[in-house]
Amino acid sequence: MNSSKIDKSQLITLEGHLEHITYFNKQTHYTVARLMTGQPRNPVTVVGFMGGVSPGEALRIQGQWETHPKYGPQFKIHAFEVTLPATTGGIRKYLESGVIKGIGRAMAGRLVKAFGAETFEVIERKPERLLEVEGIGQTKAAMIRSAWNEHHVIRGLMQFLQEMGVKTAFGAKIYQEYGSDAIDMIRDDPYCLAYDFPGSGFSIADTVAHNLGVAQDEPQRVRAAVMHLLSQWAEDGHTFAEEENLVARCENLYHIDRAAIENAIEKLAASNWIIAEPFAGETQTRAIYLKSLHMAEISLARRLRALMSVPMVTSEIDADSISQEVQRKLAIKLSAEQIEVLEKVFSYRVAIITGGPGTGKTTLLRSITTIFEALGKTVRLTAPTGRASRRLAEVTGRKAGTIHRLLGYNFKDGQFVKNQDEPVDADAVIVDEASMVDIELMYYLVQAIPMSGVLILVGDMFQLPSVGPGNVLSDMIRSEEIPVFYLNKIFRQDQQSAIIVNAHRVRRGELPEFEPLDSMDDRSDFYFLEQSNPNQVVARIVRLCKVDLPQQFSFDPVNDIQVLTPMHKGVVGTINLNQMLQRALNPNPTLLEYMGNAFKPGDKIMHLKNNYQKDVYNGDIGTIKDIDRKSKELTVDYYGRTVKYDDTELEEISIAYAISVHKSQGSEYPAVIVPLLTQHYMLLQRNLLYTAMTRGQKLVIVIGTKKALGIALNNDRPQQRLTRLSERLRLKN
Numbered sequence: 001m002n003s004s005k006i007d008k009s010q011l012i013t014l015e016g017h018l019e020h021i022t023y024f025n026k027q028t029h030y031t032v033a034r035l036m037t038g039q040p041r042n043p044v045t046v047v048g049f050m051g052g053v054s055p056g057e058a059l060r061i062q063g064q065w066e067t068h069p070k071y072g073p074q075f076k077i078h079a080f081e082v083t084l085p086a087t088t089g090g091i092r093k094y095l096e097s098g099v100i101k102g103i104g105r106a107m108a109g110r111l112v113k114a115f116g117a118e119t120f121e122v123i124e125r126k127p128e129r130l131l132e133v134e135g136i137g138q139t140k141a142a143m144i145r146s147a148w149n150e151h152h153v154i155r156g157l158m159q160f161l162q163e164m165g166v167k168t169a170f171g172a173k174i175y176q177e178y179g180s181d182a183i184d185m186i187r188d189d190p191y192c193l194a195y196d197f198p199g200s201g202f203s204i205a206d207t208v209a210h211n212l213g214v215a216q217d218e219p220q221r222v223r224a225a226v227m228h229l230l231s232q233w234a235e236d237g238h239t240f241a242e243e244e245n246l247v248a249r250c251e252n253l254y255h256i257d258r259a260a261i262e263n264a265i266e267k268l269a270a271s272n273w274i275i276a277e278p279f280a281g282e283t284q285t286r287a288i289y290l291k292s293l294h295m296a297e298i299s300l301a302r303r304l305r306a307l308m309s310v311p312m313v314t315s316e317i318d319a320d321s322i323s324q325e326v327q328r329k330l331a332i333k334l335s336a337e338q339i340e341v342l343e344k345v346f347s348y349r350v351a352i353i354t355g356g357p358g359t360g361k362t363t364l365l366r367s368i369t370t371i372f373e374a375l376g377k378t379v380r381l382t383a384p385t386g387r388a389s390r391r392l393a394e395v396t397g398r399k400a401g402t403i404h405r406l407l408g409y410n411f412k413d414g415q416f417v418k419n420q421d422e423p424v425d426a427d428a429v430i431v432d433e434a435s436m437v438d439i440e441l442m443y444y445l446v447q448a449i450p451m452s453g454v455l456i457l458v459g460d461m462f463q464l465p466s467v468g469p470g471n472v473l474s475d476m477i478r479s480e481e482i483p484v485f486y487l488n489k490i491f492r493q494d495q496q497s498a499i500i501v502n503a504h505r506v507r508r509g510e511l512p513e514f515e516p517l518d519s520m521d522d523r524s525d526f527y528f529l530e531q532s533n534p535n536q537v538v539a540r541i542v543r544l545c546k547v548d549l550p551q552q553f554s555f556d557p558v559n560d561i562q563v564l565t566p567m568h569k570g571v572v573g574t575i576n577l578n579q580m581l582q583r584a585l586n587p588n589p590t591l592l593e594y595m596g597n598a599f600k601p602g603d604k605i606m607h608l609k610n611n612y613q614k615d616v617y618n619g620d621i622g623t624i625k626d627i628d629r630k631s632k633e634l635t636v637d638y639y640g641r642t643v644k645y646d647d648t649e650l651e652e653i654s655i656a657y658a659i660s661v662h663k664s665q666g667s668e669y670p671a672v673i674v675p676l677l678t679q680h681y682m683l684l685q686r687n688l689l690y691t692a693m694t695r696g697q698k699l700v701i702v703i704g705t706k707k708a709l710g711i712a713l714n715n716d717r718p719q720q721r722l723t724r725l726s727e728r729l730r731l732k733n
Helices: 088-096 105-125 127-132 138-163 168-188 192-196 201-212 219-235 243-254 258-270 291-309 319-330 336-345 361-374 386-396 439-447 472-478 498-507 534-553 574-585 678-683 686-693 706-714 725-730
Strands: 012-024 030-037 042-049 058-068 072-082 274-278 286-290 350-355 379-383 400-402 428-431 454-459 484-487 526-530 561-565 592-594 597-599 604-607 621-628 633-638 641-645 653-655 658-660 669-676 696-704
Touching: 012 042, 042 058, 072 138, 088 105, 105 127, 105 138, 127 138, 138 168, 168 192, 168 201, 192 201, 192 219, 201 219, 219 243, 219 258, 219 274, 219 286, 243 258, 243 286, 258 274, 274 291, 286 291, 291 350, 291 439, 291 725, 319 336, 319 361, 336 350, 336 361, 336 484, 350 361, 350 472, 361 379, 361 386, 361 428, 361 454, 379 386, 386 400, 454 472, 472 725, 498 526, 498 686, 498 696, 534 561, 534 574, 534 669, 534 696, 561 574, 574 653, 574 658, 597 653, 604 633, 669 686, 669 706, 678 706, 686 696, 686 706, 696 706
Parallel strands: 042 072, 350 454, 350 484, 379 400, 379 428, 428 454, 526 696, 561 658, 561 669, 669 696
Antiparallel strands: 012 030, 012 058, 030 042, 058 072, 274 286, 592 597, 604 621, 604 653, 621 633, 633 641
């Protein structure tokens, strides 16, 4: 089992009274405070996760000294405990401080007079005795007991987690989920954490279970390990795991007997938590699915086949009428390839249009919409992300929104309003950037397409697949059951673009043709700089953003240039690059800090998850317009609309001078800089490089080594995602 024991011999203990809380995050309980210690009284800054404490309380804190580059020496909290007073005088003074709501000076005196040194014991364990005190009735007693619990339960939970070897950073989330029963629930079954906190929950549960003496082959542990590994497979993009690999991985990682794992799989399948599905043929292994992913995959295939089985009633549309209508409405002259697609696409209930950059996907999308409207049809345009839907609206001149908005997502219950029984009100739904749609979202979308409607998916199958599980667009194409229209011809004006020409070379696994960065001028829009030293790569990126590109091309260093990197950690990861670029590009002072992030007015930031209440979505990029240090409120401008964040919402944003390639999907930027080094080995993929390159509109610069470039070109890893959508689409029953 995992155990995160820390060498306590290295820890220092401080004792004192909490004088002042400088900063407290309501969601994580991250705290910055002043502790008054010793004689003479000596103020110390303490930082860390510390919930359920109030000014005036006596604390014993274990931790280590560290030096903050801006704030100097401070004491980092590893563990803490409140030392409640034991004397009647101390108890009275503690209660008089206002720590417990509902107890003032007079009430504190009456409580101590009635119960003396047992006052705390009565409040916590015998609250019915509070009725013995003058002025306390049932309502008042319940209020005092509730206030005591609210103040002390989170503290008790954090101390319990400390004893179990778990970081107290998880305490606030656990308390929010389980409330005052948290400790009892965890003691009863530590692995409830694995199910309720996907990702880190199993590791926390395993640490607690180890300290509680739970055996390695305990059935609850084995079942949780299997579910955890299936969730990890899903995070890696797979819809299922091969049983033999699942058993072997569980056996090796968690040291569990093979028979116990196989038994757990059967029990989970019998209880319908997972689906164990045989493969066709002679193989003995099975496909093991999380139930939700199996339902999404099998139901999506069935719904698509059902849609395609409904006959189409279409008006006759010939090449001449198509060309004339598009020319009249859009002033566009279509190519022969585009006209051929338009003649055929209206004959199908479901169709896919795919092609690389410069092949006319956007022109086709606009033309299809125009013709549908000319036929009196209602068309809804949609895309997976807020950025992609805004771009779709810009290029079509029509209203477009996210798939979640189209389906009427209800953030309160996590359900979609639109479904098979209440379909989308449209004759046709056109989805742009369809390669970004994962298996579950595509299932919900297709369920909501009316049986009399049309679904057209537009996307580039060679881009990175969805962040979520599945490889849906590629699987649908590979099935050969859905009509697919391939756009291969690069338009003449785009043949002059080295970005587009090289993107197609990369797609084919060929080395791009590039100019050396030292000869950068306006003759090309694609450059490569050979550099193997990560620190020098970072320094050159900073110089390009701050000096070279603004001077050479008049780019705005913050709004026009986007650094895209394959990873978050390391010298050339987003974290370090953002720190370096922020320092170079934003001279404003830091006005707010959160979990190691420094925020300044003028900073470029990205929203990290869909927030339907604020109408801001995963990947939206904005600029910090104002920071109120007193209220810890931050105001961000997104595309001309301001959105406010309080200190409990700061985890939803991050600095975005540099972002991951995955986060860039669906967006385009005037200039893109891509570091590509062998340190990124695990993430070097052909479609990652292809996606990064195709984000640049006017300029792409790759900085790194030809060896890393070669690794990426030879790695076509997305084909290895485990899914069965393609074969399900080929089923005839």
